[in-house]
Amino acid sequence: MTRTISALAEIGAQYDAVLCDLWGCLHNGIAAFPEAVAALQDYRAKGGKVLLLTNSPRPKSQVILQLDQLGVPRDAWDEVATSGDAAQAAMMAGQFGTRVHHIGPERDLPFFTEMEPDIRAETRIERVTLEEAEGIVCTGLDDDAAETPEDYKGRLMLAKQAGLPLLCANPDVVVDRGEERIYCAGAIAELYTALGGKSYYFGKPHPPIYDLARRRLVALGDIPKERVLVIGDGPATDVKGGIAEEYDTLFVTGGLAAAQTGTETDPDPGKLAAYLEAEGLSPSHAIGRLR
Template sequence: MTRIIESLSQIGADYDALFCDLWGCLHNGKTAYPAAIAALQQFRRGGGKVCLMTNAPRPNPMVERQLNRMGVPTDAWDIIVSSGDATQAAMLDGAVGRRVWHLGPDKDDSFFELIPPGYETAEPITRVALDKAEGIICTGLFDDLTEAPEDYRTRLTQAQALGLPMLSANPDIVVDMGEDRIYCAGALAELYEELGGKVSSFGKPHAPIYDRARNLLGLGSGARYLAVGDGINTDILGATREGIDALFVTGGLAADSMGPDVENPEPERLTEWLATRQQDPKYSIGRLR
């Protein structure tokens, strides 16, 4: 049964590094959480390493810029690893061909324009219309403030009929941006699979993003990791698959199910909610602090 804790400091000394989620844990898409920042800073002062591990579909330099705009200081983390990083590498390796249909907003153009180290001489990727493509790169909805996955059923049915494989740059189904809940690339990937399409994902809960994080941290095989996140099917499931402990932040996506006080989940509600999802994170906390 999960243990509800009051602060990261209660357990931080037991771990060498954190894989910390962003949306719902460190910020809400618009505003950073000061208590979460302080918790990460304290963990690092104690000698721990912090990997900000996000399912954001953008390369990590763009994630860092977003954190800078929110006022997240650089002493709160050591490295950033994004789903966009891992997916971008797969794209440049030719996982869905060289001519791709980009399903996503203009703000994700950096996914194609920021070439990561080691790929400077890779054959270029060309964005083309759906009927000219060899594959699909999905970074999200064209307009996530007004659209829903069902708006894409016709186009995705056409893509499936053409036999186009999809790379999903963000396995998340939804995230909360301030007070608004918006759909992510994972929701489109889910619909595409329902239609019979082939989808590959590289962010949480899939192994490549964890492998990348461990390699970059370079702590060795005996390192003790703690995954921190509010996504039961991404952060917590990923930790379970990787065999590492998890700290479930109940005040994120699941906040409405945990009682009236977002900082203090009701134990009975939490236990029942986790049981229905067949997950049992070692620890839970209302908000990261």
């Protein structure tokens, strides 16, 4: 049964490390959440380790720069693992060919150039037109402020006819940027699959990103799985993935599912129970906002 808590500190002593989501938990794409920052700082001050686990298609170095810009201090976390990192590993292994067509904004171009030492390989990847491509790398929409997945239907139909595999560097379908809900790479991959194409995912809730997180967590100490807590607001990504990987999971209800769970400060007990039953999810804990 899911237990609703009011602060991470209520259960923090049960865990030696947390795998904490970013967008919707620690920031909203515009600014950091002060209470969430304080909660992670307090957890670390008491000896806990914080690995930030995000479906961002950006490599770790770029996510750290973004966190700095959003006002997340570096004493709130120990390590970072991104969907972009896990997807880079697959790309550099040649799983999508060496000539790829990129769908995504220019700000995501570091995906092709900036890689951590545990990702780098000798494979030379070339970005090409759709007609020349052996595969597609999708990091998002070219203009997520103005476009929807339907704007890509024609391009995706051509890709499907050519039999191109699609690497989805961010399985999130939507995120909330401030008060605006925007589409992510997962929405493009979802449409491609619906059209008959083959999409491959490397972020939450899929295993590759958790494998990467475990490898990076080892550097922080020998931490048993039962002493690790997954924190996230995405029911289909953070919560589903944490449960599937057999981690205790803290569902932040005030993010993507705020309306469905009746969350203002805390979730409405009846709405939360009904929502979890409808979604077939059973997180260990729930909290309105990370604090």
